Amino acid sequence: MYITEKRLIKWALMCNIIYVMLFFLVRPKGISIIKVSITLFLLLSIFMLLTLVFKNRSKINQISKPLRGLFSVLVFWGIITMLRGISFSPQDLVTNFGNVYMAWAWALPLTLILGLKIENWTIVLNVIRLMFSLMIIAFLISLAFDNSYLQWAWLLRPVNMLLLLGLYRLSIISKLQMYLILAVLIIVALQVKQRMDLLYLSTTFSFLMLDKLASAQIKRVFIKYIIFGFVLIVTLIFTVGYELVSNFIATLIDFQDSRTFLFNELMAELSSFEKIVGRGSLGTYFSQFMEHTKWYTVEILKQPWWGDASTRITIEVGYLQMILKGGFTLMTLNFIFFMTASYTAIFKSHNRFIKSLGYYILIISILSIVSMRPAFTPTFILLWMAIGTVLSKKYRDMNDEEINALIKFK
Numbered sequence: 001m002y003i004t005e006k007r008l009i010k011w012a013l014m015c016n017i018i019y020v021m022l023f024f025l026v027r028p029k030g031i032s033i034i035k036v037s038i039t040l041f042l043l044l045s046i047f048m049l050l051t052l053v054f055k056n057r058s059k060i061n062q063i064s065k066p067l068r069g070l071f072s073v074l075v076f077w078g079i080i081t082m083l084r085g086i087s088f089s090p091q092d093l094v095t096n097f098g099n100v101y102m103a104w105a106w107a108l109p110l111t112l113i114l115g116l117k118i119e120n121w122t123i124v125l126n127v128i129r130l131m132f133s134l135m136i137i138a139f140l141i142s143l144a145f146d147n148s149y150l151q152w153a154w155l156l157r158p159v160n161m162l163l164l165l166g167l168y169r170l171s172i173i174s175k176l177q178m179y180l181i182l183a184v185l186i187i188v189a190l191q192v193k194q195r196m197d198l199l200y201l202s203t204t205f206s207f208l209m210l211d212k213l214a215s216a217q218i219k220r221v222f223i224k225y226i227i228f229g230f231v232l233i234v235t236l237i238f239t240v241g242y243e244l245v246s247n248f249i250a251t252l253i254d255f256q257d258s259r260t261f262l263f264n265e266l267m268a269e270l271s272s273f274e275k276i277v278g279r280g281s282l283g284t285y286f287s288q289f290m291e292h293t294k295w296y297t298v299e300i301l302k303q304p305w306w307g308d309a310s311t312r313i314t315i316e317v318g319y320l321q322m323i324l325k326g327g328f329t330l331m332t333l334n335f336i337f338f339m340t341a342s343y344t345a346i347f348k349s350h351n352r353f354i355k356s357l358g359y360y361i362l363i364i365s366i367l368s369i370v371s372m373r374p375a376f377t378p379t380f381i382l383l384w385m386a387i388g389t390v391l392s393k394k395y396r397d398m399n400d401e402e403i404n405a406l407i408k409f410k
Contacts, residue, residue, distance in 0.1 A: 005052060006123055009114065012048035013127045015041045020154050020377060021138060031094055039098040046104055046376065052114060059116040063391040074333040078106035081326040084280030096282050100375040101314045103281040106326065108380050115388025118395050122408045128158050129174060132181045139184050153197045156185040157379045160204040164356040169409035196371040203367065207359045227343055230366055259317060259370055261289045266320050278327035284313045285324060318368030337387055338365035345390035353403045354396050357386040
């Protein structure tokens with residue numbers, strides 16, 4: 001039987017979804033048959049997506065020549081980051097190639113190519129709705145078990161993208177499903193005290209309100225201030241330090257900072273050379289904060305330790321994760337794509353679909369300063385597909401009618 005590209009991208013996304021669902025419902029420990037079996041879904045997903053990328057590699061010519069060159073550098077540096085993490089230890093191999101945060105996270109930019117065929121969004125949107133149906137069922141089943149883990153949100157977060165694209169495009173049944181998923185996301189976020197997902201949702205609604213209520217001129221000016229202000233903040237964070245920026249912001253608004261120690265520890269740990277190139281996909285760093293907290297919990301409170309190990313292989317903040325694994329080189333390359341794509345989509349497009357994708361890219365870019373570490377999951381596959389779509393001048397120049405003729409919303 002001939003496998004069409006439409007089927008392949010659908011199966012690839014479904015395998016990724018099944019992997020995430022099974023991994024965090026079953027939560028296998030160590031190396032076991034169950035863990036390896038579940039990881040096969042991730043590897044199948046990656047294989048199918050890379051096959052599609054290779055088959056459509058010529059579509060990269062749709063983006064400008066300077067960005068094509070930058071894309072080549074980003075892919076090359078991602079491969080270098082992956083190769084630096086290669087070890088022949090069975091445990092290391094499983095961790096590196098069977099964990100969504102490790103090697104494959106740096107292959108994500110390749111999925112940009114899938115976004116250069118805009119018809120793929122019809123398949124993606126259908127898969128997202130199927131994923132939401134599965135998550136509603138899984139949530140109801142999980143009420144009888146322990147569901148107090150953060151990764152629930154991984155398959156719920158794409159609701160933010162659909163909100164930005166517009167509920168008016170959906171059928172009554174699809175709208176009802178969206179409302180249910182919103183309720184599940186809020187319940188889960190409150191249950192596990194995951195402020196990140198509430199922040200993500202509130203940021204999405206803020207952009208929606210800005211888009212609906214503000215005049216076109218005010219909106220353009222305000223978003224330009226947001227983009228250039230964010231670029232300035234990121235520059236200051238990685239020059240004068242996160243703590244100084246955080247303290248300054250705290251004088252303006254009341255907020256609870258839980259990230260300063262992450263920035264301070266990583267920057268103090270890395271050598272000058274490592275800040276440029278990182279430590280590879282299996283790179284780790286030592287957290288004095290975790291070590292002290294563990295000592296206090298075990299020795300003083302006389303309670304079992306529940307947190308992370310002091311030697312950490314991943315870090316919660318997206319940009320810090322990039323620096324740990326691939327240095328400022330990797331972070332800068334990603335940041336350039338994020339900012340270029342969001343600005344181009346919002347200010348140089350003639351249809352609502354591309355503008356909405358621009359908002360989606362911008363929101364994840366902003367939230368990556370406090371969370372959103374890259375992972376080979378639907379959220380980041382959609383992110384890089386969105387970047388590919390908005391960087392195509394052909395799609396930016398289309399009007400709403402032309403876009404709606406290519407993408408079928410249900």
